[in-house]
Amino acid sequence: MIRVKMVPTSITFIALLSACAHTGQVEEGRRYFNRMINEFGIEPEAEHFSCMIDLLSRAGKLGEAKRLIETMPFTPGMAAWATLLGACRKHGKMELAEIAANELLQLEPTNATPYVVLANMYTDFGKWEDVARVRKLMRDRGIKKLPGCSWLELHNRVHVFVAEDNSHPMMKEIHDYLDWMVLKIKHAGYVPDGDETGEGEKETRLRHHSEKLAVAFGLLSTTDGAPIVVMKNLRICGDCHNAMKYISQISCRKITVRDANRFHCFERGNCSCGDYW
Known part of the structure; x- marks a missing residue:
């Protein structure tokens, strides 16, 4: 697009950052994210941040992904924290998973997903008391997991x-x-x-x-x-x-x-x- 003098749009960069995330090109993704802001004057939206969080999470850079969420110029939504939470199952980061799950529960307390993910992680780590605590919390709040x-x-x-x-x-x-x-x-x-x-x-x-x-x-x-x-x-x-x-x-x-x-x-x-x- 740049070669033929076409101006990339916001959607262009969503596709580009998503492609970088799925192919593990962390540095490329960072460069495109910065170019989007500095060279083309496009203000990042929630979708751009979600792509970057996904990119960093897939690469195991969970601390950096969390810092990016914290520096977003607007209140992070479900997608940002859910992406980070999914990565913490994958990479075994229990403490960060608890932070992400708690943020999700604040945003949408009736959504069963963070409860289930957290309970599964506690199970993987053999933290049976925590598993029981999460399941009791679900029962007390009347939250049921959808059957597969x-x-x-x-x-x-x-x-x-x-x-x-x-x-x-x-x-x-x-x-x-x-x-x-x-x-x-x-x-x-x-x-x-x-x-x-x-x-x-x-x-x-x-x-x-x-x-x-x-x-x-x-x-x-x-x-x-x-x-x-x-x-x-x-x-x-x-x-x-x-x-x-x-x-x-x-x-x-x-x-x-x-x-x-x-x-x-x-x-x-x-x-x-x-x-x-």
Whole structure:
């Protein structure tokens, strides 16, 4: 655009900063952010700051991301703190996660997401008293986590799967297929979260997550090589994300899961998100 004398707009820089975030080009992103302000006189909006927070968070520069939030010329919104909170799960920064979660709870106290993310992090760190405290807070405030729901379209019909739901007429075949597939991907290196903690019951529950049920149904009901596209109402969990990579490799299929955050395209054992979501 600069070469042909076109003036970049605010939207141009949102796309540019987002691209830098997804490709890990931290210094490039910083330069474009500064050029936007100093060279083109564009005042950063919430979307620009969110892109920069995402860029820094993905690179593990969480302290810098927090400082950027604190220097925003307007009150940070949900997107800024939610981006930082998601990065703290990813990078294991418990103290910063608590700060981000508390800010989110101040902005939107009835939103279940920060409670759930915080409880999951406490679980990962073995802080069971804190897990109980967050869950009690949810109960006291009447906040309920939405059940995981996934669906896919096949032969002009939408098939819906809910975690722990056995109402689908093919559920026995789906569970049998999942049991077989889990054995196959374990041989390939997959370790369920339940195996890491020694909780067999937890592993069984993980197998019944809605996205696993939907993908298993899709694999059972389509021809070899056909791509699978699944939609999910919540963010895909870490165990399902890991399992999908192995399933795509074993089944030689392209599996796309559109969760609440983004598209995940699993193919040959890899995901398009680069394991950051």
